[in-house]
Amino acid sequence: MPTITKLYTMEEASQHNTNEDCWVVIDGKVYDVSSYLDEHPGGDDVLLRATGKDATDEFEDAGHSKTARELMEQFCIGEFLEMPPPIPELEIVSKNQEFKNLPHKILNMSKQYWAVPVAVVGLSVAIGFLYLRKK
Numbered sequence: 001m002p003t004i005t006k007l008y009t010m011e012e013a014s015q016h017n018t019n020e021d022c023w024v025v026i027d028g029k030v031y032d033v034s035s036y037l038d039e040h041p042g043g044d045d046v047l048l049r050a051t052g053k054d055a056t057d058e059f060e061d062a063g064h065s066k067t068a069r070e071l072m073e074q075f076c077i078g079e080f081l082e083m084p085p086p087i088p089e090l091e092i093v094s095k096n097q098e099f100k101n102l103p104h105k106i107l108n109m110s111k112q113y114w115a116v117p118v119a120v121v122g123l124s125v126a127i128g129f130l131y132l133r134k135k
């Protein structure tokens, strides 16, 4: 039977960063080490500092034994879902002020183009009015 793996984003994993509720992300897997904080031979502070990021390097740097690696499996709650980085071009377009102000620019332009015929018609009416009054 296939096993269902829960996927967690870093945003979700990083919310579990307290003494009572502590998750760490190591080598693509998410571990709930809340119950292990007091027993961790390296101390609870290192685990708490390892939350909210990929702690693979810190875990490897500590030179964990085979026993430690076997032990950690019981704390595994799922896998880490890495979100793709935002596409730079789309970001540039969305941040570009020129594109953001485009609706206003179009509105202003349409106002300008209306102003000329309205002015011409207004002037013609005024001249016509004055001409008729003189007669």
Ligand code: HEM
Binding pocket: 024, 026, 031, 033, 040, 041, 042, 043, 046, 047, 049, 050, 055, 058, 059, 062, 063, 064, 065, 066, 067, 068, 069, 071, 072, 075
């Ligand atoms: C589920 C996760 C983890 C488990 C089960 C675990 C388990 C252990 C165990 C059993 C030891 C004793 C030494 C050994 O047998 O290797 C240990 C030591 C240690 N661990 Fe972890 N660990 C975990 C995560 C981490 C993380 C994420 C860090 C660093 C950010 C870390 C840092 C350390 C340090 C600094 C020591 C002490 C090494 C020493 O004094 O020689 N551990 N850990």
